[in-house]
Amino acid sequence: MRKAIAVVLSLGLVRGMLVGMAGAGAGMGVTVLLRAALGLSAWNPGPVVAIGTITGVLAYLAGLGAFSYWIRWALVAEPSKEGERHRYGWTRYLCVDINHKVIGIQYMATSILVIMVAGALALIFRIELSTPGRTIMGPGLYNRFMSLHGISMVAATLIGVSGLMNYLLPLMIGARDMAFPRLNALSYWLIPPAVVLLLTSQAAGGFDTGWTAYPPLSIKAPLGMQLMLTAFYLVGLSSILGGINFLTTIFKLRAPGMSFFRMPIFVWATLATALLQIVFTQFIGMVLIMLLLERLLGLGFFDPAREGNVLLFQHFFWFYSHPAVYIFVLPGLGVISEIVPVFSRKPLFGYKAVAISTLGIAVGGTMVWGHHMFAAGMEPYLRIPIMMTTLLVAVPTGVKIFSWLATMWMGKLKLDTPLLFAMTSIAVFLVGGLTGIPLAIVATDLDLTDTYWVVGHFHHTIFGGFVFPLMAAIYYWFPKVTGKFLNERLGKLHWGIMTVGFFTSYLPYFWLGLNGMRRRVYDYDPGLQPMHLVATVGGFMIGLGFLLLLSNLLVSAWRGARAPANPWHAQTLEWQVTSPPPEDNFPLPPQVVGSPYSYGVPGSVHALMPPGGAGEDGGKEAT
């Protein structure tokens, strides 16, 4: 018994949460006492909770051990790395661990957990929407659930792309780890308190503003709003730190011989994503703090009575949140670019164009934020230029889709689950892209904005650019991560149910949007009910798909078939090491000599593995 308690207490997460709660309590207590001493009303939830949040998060990080090495570094010349790399088994996933593969899995597990919770919320309010008027809940709860679903999914997506990039980037470029492993751990450990804050926000009145948190509505919202803003800020901070790490890793730690045009497309996607992360996340961080200051201290950024301007928030919000959409989807598009050549047994068609289109989407996507505000009363002279830039983003996106199709054309398609999911991704993303065109054009956007057309459009882009690629990635890399295969038949069932479920759920949204269904409404015209019912049924099919995935993951991790080092006969570097990869990835650096996708070229390889490196013979040697 005592031993069990010792083990539980030795887990960083548990320690961090306990110390964090104590820290939050202490912070709040001191603030209350200070306020009383200053003659203010002792209990004012806003500032008291704000201070408590800050002290709580700092205490949590300290209790966790996220700062331990740096403190030792400040105090002694040669800080010991004690406790950093000697932990094995499942407990290391609940502690500060600086191995990028552990951190990647931590991210992925958190992301899937949050997706499950937010998805369950969506199913609950889809039931509500299956009939007009009240079905199971009132409008207040509906607004709260809808808002929590939105922001949680945004967070889950940011966490998920970080996870993918964390696990794969160093392996794909032949590095032993990220450039800053401890910073990497800190980036991950900022996430759990954000999740906790999002959940506690529901106990503090919740927030009913949608994920966009537009003032003045968000100024008037209850205390839960404040917790949501802090949570969002933590996720943003994690994203910035992650971006710095990814960029440094790509620039400095590529294996010898890996020039930029020998990098896998996923690495290009990481590069573009990280650039967007470090530049644009600052703006959302700033505007969230502005909102907090306006709520807490009565500053007047957004209050017209005090020379503020509501549109300032919207400009900054979308100046981040549009590029953020590319943060969500670029890694997913990278995953598709990895999977399609391997399972088509053909080189990626037009590699350079695809690589450059990745940067093109990222750069072009920075100048399009205003298309979210065509009807918002935005400066009218911005409308036409932003319409043009938005339309131009379609060109590099098209390059990607055409290149994937040309890669598959005349190939030898191996229709395994990863490729099936990649194909669903392409189809879904295509519909998402095409339905975006009427949203880019001002005249039609004036009809469509704030309707279910928009909701359908972005669920298509996010499912096509993140969720389905994530599924593809799980089936593709699970053998690498665990050394075991996922069950293929269960996988195909999962694929079928999710694909059918997705289109059943989200195609009706376009019809609904055109016919007067506003987004974020609790009640609607009874004439729209049949389509809503269809959408709800589709939603439950997606949910069932997720349950199948979860069972497949658990069953296969327990008793899946053994996977060799390179089961798909892929050429990128991560497949040239054992499954699961060694603790240090590459004991000796590989020498990159060619393209990552030269399938069908006799005798060609992407990299020469140094003698003694595992898996040299292309996966015939099971490990």
Added chain:
Amino acid sequence: MAVIAHTAHKDKLAIHRLGLWLFIISDSFLFLGLLFSRFYLQGVRRPPEINQPLGLAISIVLILSSLAAYRGETAAAYGDIKRFRRNILLTLGLGALFLVGVGLEWSEAFRSFPPSTGYGTIFFTLTGFHAFHVVTGLLALTVALLPGQRARLQEGNSWGVEAVVKYWHFVDVAWVFIFPTLYLVS
């Protein structure tokens, strides 16, 4: 801040430097956004009550502190530890003096344009964000004086000093833009 890679010490330095620069570049967009808000909300309006001489005085203090930081860093790179300590202490003093100046400024501003007014909102936020950076910069400079860094300096590794000093200069550069924006434009 350790780096695990197939890299030598020289490469580690380049990696650390790139990481720090990326952080600084990222952080500068925060100030860019704040400066943009000032012009978006207030145009180039400036209240007559703002204390321009005090603004100039604290600007000069901050620039002087940057010089001291530069001298400290250079001395550290050349192994002159005594001069390094003297100059970093001077930087800390000047930085604290700058904060005192901002405090004076705030107490005046509270009377003429409190945070609940249009200009006050901008003024307190911009100077507040900057002051927060100054405080973190002072903390970082203090770390450079702690035993761990001193021992590494004796081995000829001055990266820690270089890093905190670079951050301090960045805080100065930010002020170079904030000072005219808040105190001088018309």
Added chain:
Amino acid sequence: MSKPSLAAKLRLGFYVLGALMVVEVTEYVIGTRVKRGAWPYLAILTLPGALPILYYFMHIKQLWHHEE
């Protein structure tokens, strides 16, 4: 390229300081004397204010130059 002496480097700091002081005081004079439309001049002056710090103090050249 021989490494410049410590004294030379420290002297360089004073030159930079002098330049920055000139810029700040010029900005101040413009800001106090020019009643209307001072902002374009000030916008231009921020560059000679920031660039010396970036170049001489922060060694921005490190970003694309790796000789040190």
Added chain:
Amino acid sequence: MPKARKHLLILAVLVLVATAALAYLFLQFSFLPIPASSQASTIDKLFSAMFAIAGFFLALCLIAMLYAAIAFRRRRGDASDGPPIQGNVALETAWILIPLAIVIGLGVVGGLALEKISAAPEESELEVKVTALQWAWLFEYPEWGVRSGELRLPVDRPVLFRLTSRDNDVVHSFWVPEFRVKQDAVPGRETALRVTPNAVGDYQLLCAELCGLGHAYMRASARVVPEADFMAWIESLKQ
């Protein structure tokens, strides 16, 4: 390679057939509510053009993908790789330039349409001041100095809405689906929207921007009536 040409030919035929079918579908069934303003007819034309273009690209990409999955699937026991085709400069240039031309064309058409729907008309406009609040709409007709909680408009007369939200209120959005255009009502500023209703009927004005608890129920009746009925209504409001 005749085999490669055969595949391309089949693809071309399938895509043409599917595009024609989709075009027929879009033209035969209207997916939109009836248009009730002159702006709506401009916008609906734009919708049709975009549906046609989208239909073509949807058919092209989906059919190419499904065709590849069927015709190029790996046969049992075949472990060989596909042909090592790295790319094709002409093809890649084409799929950059053709979409580029299409989106620029769409941009120009879209810009002209925006000009058309937001241009000030030659005849005199009926001005309506709209104030949004949580959770109701107020309409003011300054020409006669009357106010109302429901919106009535004379048919075929251009209307200029001047929208705002109260200072301590939140953002709302003015939308009548049959008019096709939407405009936010923002606290602290006035936004404008031009509509020329051209079909008599009873419509609903909806708030399209999330505005709190009563958002779903923030509706008002919007009736387009003949000129004479409208004047009679104004007279009744004056009393």
